[in-house]
Amino acid sequence: MAQERGLDNFTILTSHKLILPAMRALLESGDVPIDGFLCPGHVAVIVGADVFGQIVREYHQPCVIAGFEGPQIAAALARLTEMVAQGRPALENLYSQAVTPQGNRIAQQLIDRFFVPADWEWRGLGMLKGSGLALRPEFARFDARNRFGLGATKSLAPQGCRCGDIITGRLTPPECALFGVSCNPFARWGPAW
């Protein structure tokens, strides 16, 4: 609509990410012990359950898709544990109320129409090839990064913050010296996003 109307006061600051490159980066990092993936239901609604089959086939890691309510997460963790114990990695969709094997085709077509994969910075993982979605060149004039010279997104953590290690599973939260001390529910030290 902005293009059709010739708007020049409309820009978008995108920060969309693709999950598979991040899963592959974790698996290929060599120092992150992973037994399986609790796959996010909101992502799977769009991309479809079958996408995660690549991880099962290529890395022999179990993947279970779940919603975000406590019982849904608990059920998915229980299923993952069973698969690990039985040594039978598979893809299982426990969120079939919302997630179909192929996902939301209309949303996928819209994403393809407006965005293109681009290298993107991730906290704890660094720059991952093709892991983000940038506006297609034909929409570059609506990209706030271009318009305002913002450059690529940088993942900055304050001094002492170990959240990159924590979200990648290298450390647990209490292993951060600031956890519960200068970083607590009332005074955040680490990044909020």
Ligand code: SF4
């Ligand atoms: S407890 Fe706070 S400072 Fe420590 S890793 Fe987590 S967010 Fe960063």
